Amino acid sequence: MARPALKPWLRYLRAGDLLTLALAAAGCAASFALLWRGEIPDRAIVRAGGRIVAELPLDRRAELTVDGPLGHTRIEVEPGRARVAEDPGPRQYCVRQGWISRGGAVAICAPNQVSLSLNGGGDSHDSLSY
Amino acid sequence: MTRSVTELAVSRDDYRISRLAAAAIALTVAEAAIPMPLPGVKPGLANIVTLVVLWRFGWRDAAWVSLLRVLAGSLLLGQFLAPGFFLSAAGSVASLLALGLGQRLPRRWFGPVSHSLLAAFAHISGQLTVARLWLVPHDGVFYLAPVFFTAALVFGLSNGLIAARLLASGADAGAD
Numbered sequence: 001m002a003r004p005a006l007k008p009w010l011r012y013l014r015a016g017d018l019l020t021l022a023l024a025a026a027g028c029a030a031s032f033a034l035l036w037r038g039e040i041p042d043r044a045i046v047r048a049g050g051r052i053v054a055e056l057p058l059d060r061r062a063e064l065t066v067d068g069p070l071g072h073t074r075i076e077v078e079p080g081r082a083r084v085a086e087d088p089g090p091r092q093y094c095v096r097q098g099w100i101s102r103g104g105a106v107a108i109c110a111p112n113q114v115s116l117s118l119n120g121g122g123d124s125h126d127s128l129s130y
Numbered sequence: 131m132t133r134s135v136t137e138l139a140v141s142r143d144d145y146r147i148s149r150l151a152a153a154a155i156a157l158t159v160a161e162a163a164i165p166m167p168l169p170g171v172k173p174g175l176a177n178i179v180t181l182v183v184l185w186r187f188g189w190r191d192a193a194w195v196s197l198l199r200v201l202a203g204s205l206l207l208g209q210f211l212a213p214g215f216f217l218s219a220a221g222s223v224a225s226l227l228a229l230g231l232g233q234r235l236p237r238r239w240f241g242p243v244s245h246s247l248l249a250a251f252a253h254i255s256g257q258l259t260v261a262r263l264w265l266v267p268h269d270g271v272f273y274l275a276p277v278f279f280t281a282a283l284v285f286g287l288s289n290g291l292i293a294a295r296l297l298a299s300g301a302d303a304g305a306d
């Protein structure tokens with residue numbers, strides 16, 4: 001397969017164009033860094049029945065058992081991440097979600113009315129409709 | 131035959147501008163047929179015409195060609211006065227302003243590629259501003275900005291190179 005010949009195009013670039021190009025590329029890179037920087041969470045927030053029952057710092061190990069209408073939900077926290085380790089819910093969605101570590105991430109055990117969320121991530125939406 | 135009551139004097143400028151605008155409109159319509167992975171990301175091929183016009187005939191002609199293209203292109207695509215039309219118009223006005231400033235750069239050092247990049251970034255910035263102020267009044271609009279900026283970088287560069295090549299080859303001489 002013939003390689004696309006890029007070299008002939010180079011002569012249309014003038015010295016200042018390279019400067020403009022470099023600035024534009026730097027601007028692109030900066031926009032990624034600025035706008036796509038996920039906030040790093042430092043707390044795990046545990047809710048039961050809609051009320052906050054615990055806020056655990058994400059810099060050390062911790063374990064917590066929360067009671068809901070179906071039984072006990074066990075939350076595990078490790079440095080930088082957290083998960084629902086056990087839950088009595090029938091479908092186990094929140095357990096199968098595994099470790100969550102992004103700012104604003106949530107694991108919801110709806111049947112037992114327990115949720116585990118990480119702070120940060122601002123007021124992001126999990127759905128948008130037009 | 132009844133003579134038309136209004137007689138418009140058509141100057142050489144008018145013919146030239148309409149011919150160039152027609153080329154830009156054709157590119158706009160052709161481009162609309164190219165499927166793009168993300169709405170809002172387009173190569174903006176018609177801007178090649180704007181750049182060539184700017185380089186050869188100056189900013190006034192470029193502004194005419196660009197704005198006529200937005201108007202007629204939106205009529206042909208059924209977008210006239212739809213949100214997309216205002217976004218295009220905002221983008222075009224912003225890039226024309228940027229080109230007005232960019233034109234003052236010394237041509238010895240800054241070629242069509244610089245103009246094209248300036249215009250591309252101004253275009254998307256103008257569109258994002260209007261989108262933020264009017265269509266989606268939420269900062270979530272800016273979430274995709276890095277993607278749009280990257281597209282501006284790629285297409286700004288490629289359009290600029292194509293315009294530079296057309297200018298160098300004299301293939302645009304027929305536009306006179």
